[in-house]
Amino acid sequence: MLFELLNGIAVLKFDALWTTTLAIILLLIGFAIRNKVGIIGRFCIPAPVIGGLLMSITTLILHHTGNFTVQFTTSMQSPMMLAFFTTVGVGVSFGLLKKGGRALIIYLVFCWVLAAIQNAFGAGLASALGLNPLLGIMAGAVSLEGGHGAAAAFGPMVEGLGVKGAAAVAIASATFGLIAGGLLGGPVAKTLIERHHLKIEANADTMFQKSADDILNEQSERKVTSAALLSTLALVLILMVIGSYLSQYIARLTAGTNFSLPGYVTAMFAAVVFRNLNDHLHFVKINSSCIDIISDISIGIFLTMAMMSLRIWDLYDLALPLIVILMLQTTLIVLLAMFVLFRLLGRDYDAVVMCSGFIGHGLGATPNAVANMGSVCERYGVMSYKAFLIVPLCGAVLIDLVGIPNIVWFINFFANR
Incomplete structure (x- = not known):
């Protein structure tokens, strides 16, 4: 000091x-x-x-x-960010898709579509308000569906492209989304149940209960020891190195263009490839509890550093346009949940619970989704195992498969215009 x-x-x-x-x-x-x-x-x-x-x-x-x-x-912020996205990739097992069936595919694809809609809508609104469209993307899927992790990762990247205040806009939008997602999920569920006079009954298929219980119990079956934690850390570091090398290789291939692919994106996809090869070939035993510990520590330090170095004063001139964009983004996701997703998922109680979760992580984060669904199930006294299986799998794990590349594409597209 x-x-x-x-x-x-x-x-x-x-x-x-x-x-x-x-x-x-x-x-x-x-x-x-x-x-x-x-x-x-x-x-x-x-x-x-x-x-x-x-x-x-x-x-x-x-x-x-x-x-x-x-x-x-x-x-230390960059290596922690790299470690976090690598642990996200390690958690993406395509075998999880089998557990949710058709409803999971519908929900997941809708989440992927939402990411593109949020970015396109945000960029369009920013342009209409006289702002750089990249700021609209920061108030789109980056901060809303992406949450604080993606906001803290992509904000500095966009500032590096010369867009002042991008990091502050992304973080502020993510915070707004957390609050809005937590406030709106329950009221939307109540409105849907009353408007459509739904029976308060959940899917009776024991497959969903068994699958949900399996996922919850998997953590307790993996003991955390110093040897397990060390071997898991070694795996994460190896994947981080591979991801960094891939990023540098792609940078050399695209030299002379404005295309940019951050190292944490390639690290995440290297981890995805390894995880799914390992599911079939069993190279190593992946301790999910150790992965969670590394993930929690890395995102904690990375995000705290991003927040503590935030220049709040960069938001002054952007405050009013940002509020307009976020209010319209919020209105959009509520309308999509009530009039599109609810119908696609079958117009029943399970669909209602999933819509409340969709608003939670579509605006905020997966814990918001779980809190919303828990509140709805507690209010009506019926547990939706189907919702508790599908929504966390998509919101916390599978959504990034398309969500992150979607963000990168939109940033590169508008940076080159």
């Missing part, structure tokens, strides 16, 4: 060690606040967002004093 005066301005510089230490402390503070403040826990606001936002608000206050500034060295 270094303190110095530059042109009459006090500058506090945190080196990589200090920055990482501060990020972990803020992450722990975020967990403590989320556990003690009921409304924050109810909307599933991530601990990294809470802790990191405290620091970004502090730097905002210091920024407005005009004589004090803070600088962070976030060199």
Whole structure:
């Protein structure tokens, strides 16, 4: 850590060690606040967002004093981001598709279509409001269906293309989406049930209950030991290296163009390929509990660093147009859930529960979806195992197969215009 005066301005510089230490402390503070403040826990606001936002608000206050500034060295942010997306890829098993049947395919394809709609709609709205269309993409699938993880990953990438405020817009949109997704899922479910006079009964097929129970119980069957954690970490690091190499190779092939493919995208797809080859050839035993631990730690540190270094003042001139875009995006997903997805899924109680989950992760994140579905099932006293199998599988795992490439394509398309 270094303190110095530059042109009459006090500058506090945190080196990589200090920055990482501060990020972990803020992450722990975020967990403590989320556990003690009921409304924050109810909307599933991530601990990294809470802790990191405290620091970004502090730097905002210091920024407005005009004589004090803070600088962070976030060199650990990139490897943590790479590790997180690699663990996402390891979790994508195509064998999961068999468990959900036709309803899972319908739901998953609809989620993939939503990602394209959110980006196209956001870019169009931004252009109509006189903004760079890339900012509309930041307020589209990047932050809504993608959540804070994708927002923190793609925001700096777009800022690197010269779009000021992209990271702040993405993070702000993701936070808005979490709150909106948590608020709207239940009311939409209630409206659908009452409007269509639905019977409160779930699919009786024991396949869904067994599959859902299998997925929930799989975690407890994998013990976490130091050897298991070390071998899992080695696997993740190897896949990260392969992904980084692929990204560099693609960059050489596309030299001279504006096409960009981030290393965390190639790492994720390298992990997807490995996971599904391993499901058939059984190279190694994948400990899902260890994968979850690495995922939680990496996303926690990565997202906290992204939040704590956020320049909130970049949002000032974008606040009103951003609110307009987000309100219209929210209206769009509610209409799609009520008038399209509900019918495609069979117009029954299970479809209602899945629509409430769809709004939760289509605007926010998978924990919002689970919270919404749990609230609906508790309210009506009937558990929808079908919904609890399909929605988390799609929202947390399978959606990224198309969602991430879709984001990359839209960014490259508008960056080259």
